Amino acid sequence: MRANLLDYDLEALARFCERLGEKRFRAVQLFRWIHQRGVSDFDAMTDLAKSLREKLKVAATVQALTVISQYESTDGTIKWLFNVGAGDAIEAVYIPEADRATLCVSSQAGCAVGCRFCSTGHQGFSRNLTVGEIVAQLWYAEHFLRKHLARDERIISNVVMMGMGEPLQNYAEVLPALRVMLDDHGYGLSRRRVTVSTSGMVPSMDRLGRDCPVALAVSLHAPQDLLRDDLVPLNKKYPLDDLMQACERYLAVAPRDFITFEYCMLQGVNDTPAMAKELVALLSRYGGGRTSWCKVNLIPFNPFPASGLLRSPMAVVQAFARTLTDAGIVTTVRKTRGDDIDAACGQLAGEVKDRTGVMVRMDRRKATGANALRSVDQQSAELVYVAQ
Ligand code: SF4
Numbered sequence: 001m002r003a004n005l006l007d008y009d010l011e012a013l014a015r016f017c018e019r020l021g022e023k024r025f026r027a028v029q030l031f032r033w034i035h036q037r038g039v040s041d042f043d044a045m046t047d048l049a050k051s052l053r054e055k056l057k058v059a060a061t062v063q064a065l066t067v068i069s070q071y072e073s074t075d076g077t078i079k080w081l082f083n084v085g086a087g088d089a090i091e092a093v094y095i096p097e098a099d100r101a102t103l104c105v106s107s108q109a110g111c112a113v114g115c116r117f118c119s120t121g122h123q124g125f126s127r128n129l130t131v132g133e134i135v136a137q138l139w140y141a142e143h144f145l146r147k148h149l150a151r152d153e154r155i156i157s158n159v160v161m162m163g164m165g166e167p168l169q170n171y172a173e174v175l176p177a178l179r180v181m182l183d184d185h186g187y188g189l190s191r192r193r194v195t196v197s198t199s200g201m202v203p204s205m206d207r208l209g210r211d212c213p214v215a216l217a218v219s220l221h222a223p224q225d226l227l228r229d230d231l232v233p234l235n236k237k238y239p240l241d242d243l244m245q246a247c248e249r250y251l252a253v254a255p256r257d258f259i260t261f262e263y264c265m266l267q268g269v270n271d272t273p274a275m276a277k278e279l280v281a282l283l284s285r286y287g288g289g290r291t292s293w294c295k296v297n298l299i300p301f302n303p304f305p306a307s308g309l310l311r312s313p314m315a316v317v318q319a320f321a322r323t324l325t326d327a328g329i330v331t332t333v334r335k336t337r338g339d340d341i342d343a344a345c346g347q348l349a350g351e352v353k354d355r356t357g358v359m360v361r362m363d364r365r366k367a368t369g370a371n372a373l374r375s376v377d378q379q380s381a382e383l384v385y386v387a388q
Contacts (some may be wrong), residue, residue, distance in 0.1 A: 002058075002060050002061045003016060003059060003060045003061070004060075004061055004062070004063040004132045005030070005034055005060050005061070005062050006062060006063060006131070006132035007130060007131045007135075007176075008131070008176070009131075009177075009179040009186075010027060010031050010179070010180075010183050010185060010186070011179075012176065013027040014027040017030070020052070020055050020056075020059060022052055022055075026048070026052060028185050030045070030048065030056075031183070033048075034062055035139065035180065035183075035185070035186040035187060036185070036186070036187075038139065038142065038143030038146070039062075040061075040064065042056040042057050043057075063132060063136070064136050064139065064140055065082040065083065065084065065133060065136045065137070066083040067080055067081070067140070068081040068082065068083050068089055069081045075337055076096045077093065077094065077095050077337045078093070078094040078141075078145075079091060079092070080094075080141070082136075082137065082140075084133055086353065087352075087353045088109040088110070088126045088127070088352045088353060089352070090106040090109055090129065090137075090164050090352075091106055091164060092104060092105050092106060092137040092140075093163070094141055094145065094156070095337050100157045100158050100193075101145075101155055101156050101157050101158070102156070102157070102159070103137070103138055103141050103156045103158070103160075104159075104161075104163050105134060105137045105138060105159060105160070105163050106129065106137065106164035106165055107129055107134055107161055107163065107164070107167040107173075107174055108125065108126075108127070108128050108164060108165025108167075108169065108170050109125075109126040109128075109129060109164065109165070110123050110127075110164060110354060110356075111124075111164060111165045111166055112169065113166045113169070113199050113232065113233060114233050115199065115221070115232050115233070116230065116232075116309065117231065117264050117307055119304050119307075120165070121358075122304075122307065122358065124352065124354025124355070124356045124357070124358030125354065125355060125356045125358070126354065127355075128165075128169075128170040128173055129165070129170065131173045131177045131180075134173060134177035135180050137163075138156065138159060138187060141156060142154070142155055142187070154187070154188070156187070157193055158189070158193040158194070158195070159181055159187075159193070159194045159195070160194075160197060160217070161174065161194075161195065161196045161197055162195070164352075166198065166199055166234075167196050167197065167198065168196065168201035168204035168208065169204075171204050171208075175211055178212050179212065181194050182194060182214070191213065191214045191215065191255035192255045192256055193215070194215060195214065195216070196208060196215070196216060196217070197217040197218070197219060198216070198217070198218060198219065199218075199219040199232050199234050200218065200219070200232065200234050200235060200238045200243045200246075201234070201238070202242050202243060202246040205246045205247075205250055206246060206250075208250075209249065209250045209252075209253045209254075213253040215254065215255055215256055215260070216250050216254060216259050216260070217259070217260040217261070217262055218243065218261050218262065219232060219262045220261040220262060220279075220296075221263055221264050221270060222235075222275075223275060223278035223279040223281070224240070224278055224282075227270060231266075231269075240282065244282070244285070244286045245286070247259045247286065247294075248286055248287065248288075248293075257292070258293055258294055258295050259293065259294050259295075260294070261283070261294055261295070261296050261297065262297050262299060263279070263296055263297065263299065264299045265298055265299065265300055265301055265311070265312035265317050266309045266310070266311075266312065267310040267312045267313070267316070268310070269309065271312040271316050271317070271320055273320075273323065275320075276319075276323035276324060277323060279296070279324065280323060280329065283296075284327070291327065291328035291329050292328075292330070294329065295329075295330045295331070295332070296324055296329055296330070296331045297331075297332050297334055298317055298331060298332070298333045298334065299334045300312070300314070300317060300333070300334065300336060302336075317333055318333070
């Protein structure tokens with residue numbers, strides 16, 4: 001079987017070239033042809049010796065993903081659905097803004113974490129993506145966009161691993177993919193502009209900090225364990241105190257001097273004034289007492305029927321944001337993008353063959369979760385759970 005060169009970071013490609021009896025520097029040329037110029041045909045790599053090109057044709061391929069569909073929003077957002085075989089499809093979303101162009105990529109076909117407010121979580125988990133399948137999303141988007149926008153320069157300036165999947169549950173494949181993104185001979189992205197988003201895989205956060213400290217976003221969504229256990233089930237394994245301490249450790253190596261916390265606003269569940277105060281109290285307990293150690297990104301929820309949850313009204317989101325900013329915490333409200341093509345966070349519509357029995361688990365959690373939320377309700381006397 002031929003090797004897919006999209007599976008290799010530069011070091012792995014150098015080892016591959018050595019196995020072909022070629023000098024390591026050939027790997028740099030090859031890497032640049034593939035990632036910087038988007039070339040997959042070895043015959044077109046004209047500065048490689050003909051003998052090497054012949055060897056590559058026998059031993060290797062540059063295996064892109066097949067596009068199932070592409071949707072372009074009126075605001076310029078583009079969403080691709082890629083076929084990753086065996087009935088699984090994943091998504092990547094391109095989001096152009098005035099000062100940056102971001103690609104949101106997937107790391108798994110489905111997701112095993114099963115967050116209540118996330119449509120991917122409701123689909124269950126099929127498998128981890130390979131390095132090549134993660135990199136192929138960037139490879140395809142970057143080189144498609146250069147042609148589409150008729151620009152002979154780098155288009156994508158930022159990558160966020162916030163698509164389908166929990167990246168840190170696929171660490172072995174995500175790490176080389178990050179290295180390809182950062183490599184000057186690859187996409188040359190700055191560590192500050194590559195963000196891994198995690199729902200709280202504490203040991204892997206520490207590993208990432210040691211191996212490849214890119215920017216970190218944490219899916220928080222609740223300021224207390226009882227509620228977070230229900231919304232983000234990984235919290236039962238790594239509760240808030242463990243998670244926040246891991247964030248503090250990460251901060252020491254992070255390329256930016258803050259960690260971003262994502263907080264999806266769910267009407268009557270986590271958006272009350274009492275919850276806002278609890279969130280301030282939680283974040284103030286960490287970071288050495290300085291509020292600048294974190295930023296909070298409030299995300300308007302995009303409702304989907306199976307969730308049984310509703311989007312918080314904008315006035316509630318703004319009041320919540322005010323409580324945080326009054327406490328000195330930098331807070332943003334995520335703009336919804338690509339609404340007309342369903343490209344918003346938590347709305348990724350890739351389809352996967354679930355291998356985890358997610359529907360049974362979700363139904364069980366909806367029942368126990370309603371109880372958990374009722375006890376939160378008793379504590380705060382403000383919470384109204386949106387019944388299934
Ligand atoms: S929010 Fe992220 S971690 Fe949670 S289910 Fe969705 S993809 Fe998985």
